[in-house]
Amino acid sequence: MDKTDYRILRILKENGRESASDIGKEIHLSVSAVLDRIKKLEDSGVIKSYTILVDSSKLGNDVIALMEVSLEHPRFYDEFTETVRGIDAVVDCYYLTGDFDFNLKVTCASSDELEQIHRKIKSIPGVSATRTHFALKEVKNVYAAIPGE
Missing domain, CATH: 1.10.10.10 (Winged helix-like DNA-binding domain superfamily/Winged helix DNA-binding domain)
Structure with missing residues (x-):
């Protein structure tokens, strides 16, 4: 390039x-x-796809939360990731190093809906702990960083 x-x-x-x-x-x-x-x-795969960016709040999703998740053992990785891929409200999922195994970005309409999502995630086999943070305000949201920007 x-x-x-x-x-x-x-x-x-x-x-x-x-x-x-x-x-x-x-x-x-x-x-x-x-x-x-x-x-x-x-x-070459540099451009993976074309998509749109939407304003979640204009779609009724006013709640953004970041949820850290720990697994009891790495053997639960496949089932956890497969289940999370099927939860539409989870818009990003990252496998991490450190105290927690995953960081999820969740968008939803209300704290009640977030509670239901939280329960669903906690019920996935192997999930041992979670920690959830409410986002107060979106400061930056960029899909991809291009070197030199």
């Missing part, structure tokens, strides 16, 4: 629907050169 590829990624990060023509004008490349570069970025 070169500087031009990074410039294309930055533009697409801001607007995944930006036309190859507009990208080409901004970075001084032909439309076909831009399309070729984007295709290579997709084929």
Whole structure:
């Protein structure tokens, strides 16, 4: 990857629907050169998919919580991750080092709904402890960091 590829990624990060023509004008490349570069970025897996960012609160999900989860033993990893993938309110899940094994980002409509999600997660076999933090305010939410930004 070169500087031009990074410039294309930055533009697409801001607007995944930006036309190859507009990208080409901004970075001084032909439309076909831009399309070729984007295709290579997709084929190599650098660009994994195109998606949208939504404002969760406008969808009625006013509660954001970060939940740390510990497992009794690593043998519970597969069942835990499979179950968490099936919980729509869990929007991010990271396997960690340190005192807890996982960190989950949960978005939901209310503290009552969060309680139900919490109970569901605590009932997954192997879960030994949780610690939940309510997010007061979103300060930054970026899907991906591109080097040089």
